[in-house]
Each structure stands twice: as structure tokens, then as C-alpha cells.
Amino acid sequence: MADRSEDSLMEKIAQKIHEHNSSSSDSDDEKPKSSDPSIKSKIYRLFGREKPVHQVLGGGKPADLFLWREKKASAAVLVVATAIWVLFELMEYHLLTLVCHCVILSLAFLFVWSNASSFINKSPPHIPQVIVPEDLAVNIALSLRFEINRLLATLREIASGRDLKKFLVVITGLWVVSILGSCCNFLTLFYIVLALLHVVPIVYEKYEDKIDSFGEKAVREFKKQYAVFDAKVLSKIPKGPLKDKKN
Template structure:
């Protein structure tokens, strides 16, 4: 009796699997009539052809929004600007072998020169000069940073002194091994 119940379940599962492969529909007749009632909306959705059998458009696969618009070149000016900027950065750092610290220094000098010239030109064109805020570093914060830095430096000197006295062989070997590792780079 148990065998009799398992056969229809197995047959129905096989029917569903074969219908999936062959594209047939094994649903009941009531769902067929529901599909007909939906009208052309389901028919139009089924007619959309997407490359490689995707279910979602590429814009949705890329996450939608501005990053997807950038990658898909929907706004050509922004995408072109990003490409030009990335190319300029690549040319600076790879082709011309420019360094980041040098670039930051030159940008700071250029901004200072621009600000100086703008302040002097404002006198001739009767405009008010730019308002540059005054920056002050608090003394207590500076003292705390200096004290903590002094403590760390003294601790490092103490470790070097103890290692140099030969009291800790393990630390000596670790220092030698680290110096060999970083010395080869």
C-alpha cells in the first residue's frame, strides 16, 4: 500500500522535471485560464529578448543608480570626465613616474599661490578679500601627544638596551630575523 502512494508522487515529479526541460506547463486548467485573463502584459514580458538569456537588464545587474549609469555611459559627459581623470592619473603615476607626496606638495603650493594672487587682485577690483579662518592647535592636546610619543620611544630604547645586554636570547633572535626580512626588501 505504501508503494502505491509513492508511485504517483514520483511520476508527478518526473512530469514536472520533464516539463521544465521541454518548456511545457503542467499546471491545472484553472491557472491556464488565469494566464489568459492577464492579457497581453504577460505576452509582452515573455517577448523581451535579452542577450545570454538574462532575466534582469544590465542596469539592474550593475546595481542601478548613478554607478550603473556611469558604467553604461548613459551620461556621456560624466563618463568621459571619469575616463579622462583616470587616464591623467595613470599617466602621472605610471608613465611619468610622479609620486603622490610630490603631487600633494605641488597642489598645496599651487593653491597657496592662487590664494595669494586672488587676495592681491581683490584690492584692485574692489572686492573683499577671502576670509581665511585662523587655525590653532590646543596646547594640552599637543603636550599629551608628545608625552605618549616620548613614552613609546623610551620603551623602544629600553627593549634595545635589554637585547644588547644579552639577557634575552629570544628577543635577540627575533630582532635579527626581522632585520634580515626587512633588509632584503
């Protein structure tokens, strides 16, 4: 009799333990998972970026070059740009002189080879006929026209005084470019921009989380300072001429 009572007692204890474990597991399943992506807060990205860096750069071959997807091509572009900058800036060579020298050497080589082919028993080189396609020229002209019209429309919108923030950003950007232009010429500035395009995107893509976190703090501080500046200065500037009072 004692053995049967002990067995029944052990069965009751085991049943209670099982019911407790099952109820706790059910309650755990009802809790929302913290790893659910819908619960996570939206991650801050610079300039409101929602696409990957590759798509922001336009995708395709230019983005592959700037992000070093094709290392040989990216290195070749950077080496050629460096060689051009060294040739024209450090060695003070001129573009028109270089073009004329290249054309002179090419014409002289082809002319001599064409006339000496009968003596060396070799056929003269085939000189291909180069013609600029009409479609290509029209497309380039249309694209250039579209970009110029968009630039003029943007400048007109800024000059109309509707967006003070955009006006200040454009004025600051032009002021910075004017300072850079006084320090270096166009070729040096173009080379600096090209070198930065080969460095900044890949560094940002590699450390985008840290850079975005720092950028978020900087944007918050900028908004705070802009609010103070707006309250103390901009809000006191009259928006336009006063309306004539009715007699």
C-alpha cells in the first residue's frame, strides 16, 4: 500500500511540473519577438537614404568603379587621372600642345608606313573611317539641354525667395566652390573630386553604421542651432512689403 501511495504522489508531482512547463512555453510564444523587423525602429541614414550606396550612385559601371567592384578598372581610371594631372600641372604641359603633338606623330607614322610598304613588302595599315553618329550627337545635345534647363529652373526657384533653407545651402556651396577655385585651377579641382569619388563611397559603404550614427548627432545639433538662429534672426526679417491700407 505504501508503494502505491508513493507512486501516485510522484505521478501528481510530474503532472504538475509538465503543466507548468507547457503554460510557461505558451506564454513565451505569445510574447512579441524583439527580433521582429517590424518592431525595430527605423535606422537613420544620411540625407534620408533608403537605397544601398551602389544604387544611390546610379548603379551600373560608374557605381562599380567608385565602389571598386572592378578593382583593375577603378585603379586604371585613377592612374590615368593621376598621370594627366601630373602631366598638365606638375610638368606644365598644355592640352592643345599635347593634342597637336599626338596628331603630328600619328600622321607622320601612318604616312611613312603607307609609302614604305612597297619596300618592306607589307600592306599599309587600314585606317578606319570615323563618323560621329547623328543619334549620338542628338542624344548628347538633348541631355545637355535638359540638364541646363533643370539648373535654370532650380536657380529661378531659389531666387523667388520661397525656400530660405535651400537658398542658404546653395549660397554656402557656391561660396565654398569659389574659395576652392581661387586656391586651385579647374583641372586640379576635377582631379580632387575624382579622387574623392574613388575614396569616400567605399569608405562610407564599409563603415556606414558608424558614419550614419555620427551624422545623426550632427544633424540634430545643426537643427538645434538653426532653430536658435531662426528664432533670433530669421523670424525678425520681414517676409515682404506691407500691404497698402484701405482708406
